[in-house]
Amino acid sequence: METKDGLHVWEDHFYPEIVDPLTDEVLPGGEEGELTFTTLTKEALPVIRYRTRDLTRLLPGTARPAFRRIQKITGRCDDMLIVRGVNVFPSQIEEIVLRVPSVAPHFQLELTRRGRMDHMAVRIEARPGVGPERRADAATAIARGVKDGVGLTVEVEVVDPETLERSVGKIRRVKDLRREG
Structure with missing residues (x-):
């Protein structure tokens, strides 16, 4: 879901995590790192920790407080x-x-x-x-x-x-x- 302050993640379908692009360790909330997704409701081909190569941070949600939002992408791990x-x-x-x-x-x-x-x-x-x-x-x-x-x-x-x-x-x-x- 998109709002004026970022993209909110539908966390009942996707589990987002921010990981260190070098060590793959999960980073604490608010830290910048690589965005990964795990699907929660997909049955045929589940995706576990899909690496987007996008650098961002997860922030508390505003439109739906239960759903976190993705800050603007600041770069790519590839760069x-x-x-x-x-x-x-x-x-x-x-x-x-x-x-x-x-x-x-x-x-x-x-x-x-x-x-x-x-x-x-x-x-x-x-x-x-x-x-x-x-x-x-x-x-x-x-x-x-x-x-x-x-x-x-x-x-x-x-x-x-x-x-x-x-x-x-x-x-x-x-x-x-x-x-x-």
């Missing part, structure tokens, strides 16, 4: 990167990049391994006409935003417009070079 033990989603980086007016929304994450440590670099295209001083300010703001918002220290490089490699007009967001080195 999640793990860098130095921190779960990172490209959409989190995008939100930070979009707050900085001197850069374009075109960015790329490059993951490498230095010794035993993962390293993430963020390359972002500057908007046309943005000079070196504003680029440096933008890089500092984005690095601080990632540190504060995601909890990860990253290297940020603001590059010239139209310089990030594109395939059919679309930028490949993540370059994971950790296995190659």
Whole structure:
């Protein structure tokens, strides 16, 4: 059942759970994790802990208090990167990049391994006409935003417009070079 504050789950037919996408452990109420469903009334082909790959949290219901509701989906488990033990989603980086007016929304994450440590670099295209001083300010703001918002220290490089490699007009967001080195 859909209401203005989220989707309510018909818990007399489906049992929703939020699990840790890495360990499959059930998380306590209100925690964010992967949404799974178990059917309760299906007889021919029951589904047990169907993994949706959607990241969300279960909240108390409002329309029908007995039925919990699903918060807005925040991402997909498939998109999640793990860098130095921190779960990172490209959409989190995008939100930070979009707050900085001197850069374009075109960015790329490059993951490498230095010794035993993962390293993430963020390359972002500057908007046309943005000079070196504003680029440096933008890089500092984005690095601080990632540190504060995601909890990860990253290297940020603001590059010239139209310089990030594109395939059919679309930028490949993540370059994971950790296995190659």
